[in-house]
Amino acid sequence: MCGTHYSGLIAWQRALDLTEAVYVGTQSMPKDERFGLTRQLRRAAASIPANIAEGQARKVNAVFRNHASIALGSVAELETHLLLAKRLKFITPESAQCLLAQAAEVGRLVSGLHRSLQ
Numbered sequence: 001m002c003g004t005h006y007s008g009l010i011a012w013q014r015a016l017d018l019t020e021a022v023y024v025g026t027q028s029m030p031k032d033e034r035f036g037l038t039r040q041l042r043r044a045a046a047s048i049p050a051n052i053a054e055g056q057a058r059k060v061n062a063v064f065r066n067h068a069s070i071a072l073g074s075v076a077e078l079e080t081h082l083l084l085a086k087r088l089k090f091i092t093p094e095s096a097q098c099l100l101a102q103a104a105e106v107g108r109l110v111s112g113l114h115r116s117l118q
Contacts, residue, residue, distance in 0.1 A: 006056040011109035015049035015071070018102045022078070025099055029090045037090065041081045047074040048106060052113070065117035068110055075107040 006012045022045035026038045048071045055067025079100060086096035 004056070006053040009052060009056065009113065011071075011106065011113045012049050012052045012056075014102070014109055015052060015106050018078075018099070018106050019045040019049060021099060021102055025091060025095050026085075029085070033090060037081060037085055037088075041078065041085065044074050044078040044081055047071070048078070048110065052110070061117045065114060068114040068117060071110045072107065072114060075103055075110060079103050079107075 019042075022041055026041050029038045051067040051071040051074065055064035055071075058064060058067070082091070082096050082099050082103065085091045086093060091099075
């Protein structure tokens with residue numbers, strides 16, 4: 001798995017798509033949340049593909065597996081922040097549902113990647 005460039009990994013590709021969707025989906029959030037929940041959402045989303053890329057670049061399966069685990073934690077963090085943004089009505093229920101579905105898909109892919117590195 002370490003021989004594959006991270007950009008060829010479906011988990012990384014979908015995680016990057018999710019990050020882009022989160023950035024777009026948070027553009028209309030209140031301006032006073034720019035350094036609050038908006039930043040947390042974006043940071044958690046960006047952490048997912050970044051950890052996949054960093055782990056793969058280290059060329060050691062055990063290190064890659066650890067970074068995949070961190071990426072899984074970021075998926076859970078993102079989901080939590082999305083649910084909070086929905087509760088606070090910072091994003092629409094439809095937007096939250098779409099982003100949560102993407103996050104769930106990414107979570108499944110990263111989990112599979114994590115298992116494959118055992």
